[in-house]
Amino acid sequence: MVQHLNHAEGVRLLLTPNRSLSWRGNVRIWLCVVAVTLIIATAMALAGAWVVVPFAGLELLALAIGVYLTSQSCQRQEVLTINNSDIRLEKGRRRKLSEWTLPVRYARLRMNPPEHPFAPPKLVLIHRDVHVSLGSFLNVEDTEALVRFLESRGLTIERKQPEPDPGLWF
CATH class of the missing domain: 2.30.29 (PH-domain like)
Incomplete structure (x- = not known):
């Protein structure tokens, strides 16, 4: 620009x-993804597939790092x-x-x-x-x-x- x-x-x-979003906008999107991922991971854990929970956490961590690095670069x-x-x-x-x-x-x-x-x-x-x-x-x-x-x-x-x-x- x-x-x-x-x-x-x-x-x-x-x-x-x-820049399409501000830092707050990026955090809000990430929190929405966290909420959906936690609902799905909880449902999978209650169904007996508890192995999904650590991978969901790793996925959220990787997404948070990517959002942070992209926001810093912008x-x-x-x-x-x-x-x-x-x-x-x-x-x-x-x-x-x-x-x-x-x-x-x-x-x-x-x-x-x-x-x-x-x-x-x-x-x-x-x-x-x-x-x-x-x-x-x-x-x-x-x-x-x-x-x-x-x-x-x-x-x-x-x-x-x-x-x-x-x-x-x-």
Whole structure:
């Protein structure tokens, strides 16, 4: 998701992955699954199939770990600030973990071809020996919108051609 934020010195974009549910929504769904699983496991245990209960617990634990890891991954964000002289990219989750500042005049955006037809191209900000990935979690439409916006701001776009396909799928 690409959001334009107000900024006094230039343009600021907030890049985040698409999130269908908040943390509370994920927990509520997980609790519904827990309730249904407990009802079924209890019925099976009362019918004599008590071996189902530990496996139901393992299933719920695996689901909880998956929901937690996915929710943590969806909290990533990148803030791209563009002013007359610099491009600043900040990455993190709840706080800034890393930051890069590149000169607008000499920086360029490389678009590496997608791995398959439904994937977005990989974006990399480049200045001399500095290569920083940009918006790796964006979908195809958001990536295209970001590229169009950066191109309209005068950033040089390098479109790398895909490697020739030998036609073999194995």
